[in-house]
Amino acid sequence: MTIAAIRAAFPVLSRAGFHYLDNAAMAQCPGTVVKAVAAHDLTARANVHRGLHELARRADEAYDGARERVAAFLSAGADEVVFTGGCTLALNIVALALEERMQAGDRIVVSAAEHHSNLLPWLAMARRKGLDVAVIPVNRDGRLDLSDLSMIDRRCKVVAVTHASNVTGAVTDIPRLAGAAHAVGAVLAVDGAQRLPHGPVDPRELGADFYAFAGHKTYGPTGIGVLWGRREALETLPPALWGGGMVAGLDGDVPIPLDPPARFEAGTPPVAQAVGLARALDWMAGLDWPAVRAHEAALTRRLLDGLAGRDGIRLVGPADLADRLPVVSFAVEGCHPHDLSHLLAERGVAVRGGAHCARPLMSALGLDEGCVRASLAPYNDETDVDALLSGLDHAIGVLR
Amino acid sequence: MSDDLYQQAIKDLAARESSRLDPADVSVTLDNPLCGDRIVVDARLSGGKVEAVGHAAKGCLLCKAAAAVMADNAAGRDAQGAAELLDGARAMLKQGAEPPLPALAPFLTARPHKSRHDCILLPFKALAKATSP
Known part of the structure; x- marks a missing residue:
C-alpha cells in the first residue's frame, strides 16, 4: 500500500494546505x-x-x-x-x-x-x-x-x-x-x-x-x-x-x-x-510495517536535518534514528512554544507546544518553557515536513 | 491572521524589563496549564490600594505583553478596581467590548483566538487576586 493510499483512508487529510503533525496527542481516524x-x-x-x-x-x-x-x-x-x-x-x-x-x-x-x-x-x-x-x-x-x-x-x-x-x-x-x-x-x-x-x-x-x-x-x-x-x-x-x-x-x-x-x-x-x-x-x-517504518524514519531524518540546519533551534531528544519513534521536539531561542504553535497553526500546520504532560522531563532537559513537538504517523509525507519547516521560518520571522 | 496578533506594539510590550518587588505585602503566583505560562505578581498595599507592583512573567509573548500593561496600570487600584480591570479585559476579548484601557487596544486582534484569551487575562487575574481582601 502506498503512502498516498494510506493517506486517502483519512478524509480529514484531504483538506488542501492542512498538515497534521499532532499524532502523539491524537491520531486521525480512518473513515x-x-x-x-x-x-x-x-x-x-x-x-x-x-x-x-x-x-x-x-x-x-x-x-x-x-x-x-x-x-x-x-x-x-x-x-x-x-x-x-x-x-x-x-x-x-x-x-x-x-x-x-x-x-x-x-x-x-x-x-x-x-x-x-x-x-x-x-x-x-x-x-x-x-x-x-x-x-x-x-x-x-x-x-x-x-x-x-x-x-x-x-x-x-x-x-x-x-x-x-x-x-x-x-x-x-x-x-x-x-x-x-x-x-x-x-x-x-x-x-x-x-x-x-x-x-x-x-x-x-x-x-x-x-x-x-x-x-x-x-x-x-x-x-x-x-x-x-x-x-x-x-x-x-x-x-x-x-x-x-x-x-x-x-x-x-x-x-x-x-x-x-x-x-x-x-x-x-x-x-x-x-x-x-x-x-x-x-x-x-493490514499495513506493511517495515515499509511504513522506513517511511517514518525517512521523514524523521528529513525533519531532524531541516531543524538542525536552522539557527537558534535546539533539538530535544535523540539526533539519531535508532530506537526512536517519528516524534521530534525542539525549542527555538527567543520564541515561546505556544507562540510558535499558534503561528504554525495559522499556516495549516498542526503541532503541539507546551510541556506535553511531562513536567519532570521538561525539568530534566532544562526546558522551562516547554518545547514544540511534531509527531508523525504513517499517513504523513514530505509535504507535511516541508510545510512545518517553512512555517517555522515564517513564525520565527514574525516573533523576532 | 495571527501575524497581526504579533504586531510590533505587542512585541515591544513583551520585551520590556520586569522585576519582582521586595519587600511586598502580597505575592500571587498563577499558572496557565495549557501553555505553561506562569505569572508572579508582588504588590505593596496601602489602605487596600496598590502602592507599588512588581512581577515576573514566564510564558508566551501575549502573557508577557499583558503583564507589562497590568504593571503599568496597577497603582492606585483596590480590589474593586482590579476586578473591574479584569472584567473589562475579559469583556473586551470575549464580548466585543471596548478596551478598558487604551494600552489594551493592541490586544483586540486576539479576540478570534479564544485559546489565547487566558494568556492575556492571566496577569489581570493575578492582580485581582493580589488585591482581594
Whole structure:
C-alpha cells in the first residue's frame, strides 16, 4: 500500500494546505473506523453481557469479537485484554489494584520521561501508602539512563515506565527493565500509548506484566483504552473499580469478583468504541510495517536535518534514528512554544507546544518553557515536513 | 491572521524589563496549564490600594505583553478596581467590548483566538487576586 493510499483512508487529510503533525496527542481516524462505530450504534446498540434480546446478542458478539481482535494484535489471549475508558484509566486501574499489596517503605520505580498518566497515579499511591519513589534519570538526549538500575532492589515492587517518550520519541529497552524488575520480584507496568501506533507489539515477549494503550492514538475512537495484563498477573489482582458486570454475586455483603478481564470492567463498557478500536487495529494490521517504518524514519531524518540546519533551534531528544519513534521536539531561542504553535497553526500546520504532560522531563532537559513537538504517523509525507519547516521560518520571522 | 496578533506594539510590550518587588505585602503566583505560562505578581498595599507592583512573567509573548500593561496600570487600584480591570479585559476579548484601557487596544486582534484569551487575562487575574481582601 502506498503512502498516498494510506493517506486517502483519512478524509480529514484531504483538506488542501492542512498538515497534521499532532499524532502523539491524537491520531486521525480512518473513515472505515468511523463507519464501524456508527454501524454498530445503528444496528447493535445494547448493553453487553446482560440482555437476551436481539440487539443484546449482537452487541455481545461485537464486543467479544473486538476483544479477540485486539488480543490478536497483541499476540495475546482474549482473557488478557481489559477494555477501559483510556490509557490513563488503564494505568490508574493497575495502580489501584496493586495498592492493596503495597506496604509502607516499599518502592516504586518510574522514569523521568513519564507522561503524567504513568506518573501521577504512582505518586498519589506513594503518598497514600508511604512508599518510596525512585526515578530512572534521562541522558541529555532524553533517552533513559539505564547504566545504574540499583534502585530496582528488593524494596521495589513496581517498575512503571513508558515504552516510548511522548516528547523525545526515544524507545525504552523494556526487556532489560523487565529482567531487572523480575529479578527482584517486582512487576513491570508499561505505558504503550506512544509506541503502539507505530506497529504491533507483543507485550508478553517484551517481558511486561501490564501494558496500556489508548484508542485515540491508535487511529481509533476516543473514550477507549486497553489494559493488557499477563494472565498470571491479572489473576492475582483484585478489582480496582466496582459496579455492575464484574461480580459473580455477593456472599452476604462481600462481592465475589469475576475472573479477568470482566473483573476490571465495572459498569457499562465502551462498546461501540471497542468495535471501532478493533477496526482501527485491523487497519493497522493490514499495513506493511517495515515499509511504513522506513517511511517514518525517512521523514524523521528529513525533519531532524531541516531543524538542525536552522539557527537558534535546539533539538530535544535523540539526533539519531535508532530506537526512536517519528516524534521530534525542539525549542527555538527567543520564541515561546505556544507562540510558535499558534503561528504554525495559522499556516495549516498542526503541532503541539507546551510541556506535553511531562513536567519532570521538561525539568530534566532544562526546558522551562516547554518545547514544540511534531509527531508523525504513517499517513504523513514530505509535504507535511516541508510545510512545518517553512512555517517555522515564517513564525520565527514574525516573533523576532 | 495571527501575524497581526504579533504586531510590533505587542512585541515591544513583551520585551520590556520586569522585576519582582521586595519587600511586598502580597505575592500571587498563577499558572496557565495549557501553555505553561506562569505569572508572579508582588504588590505593596496601602489602605487596600496598590502602592507599588512588581512581577515576573514566564510564558508566551501575549502573557508577557499583558503583564507589562497590568504593571503599568496597577497603582492606585483596590480590589474593586482590579476586578473591574479584569472584567473589562475579559469583556473586551470575549464580548466585543471596548478596551478598558487604551494600552489594551493592541490586544483586540486576539479576540478570534479564544485559546489565547487566558494568556492575556492571566496577569489581570493575578492582580485581582493580589488585591482581594
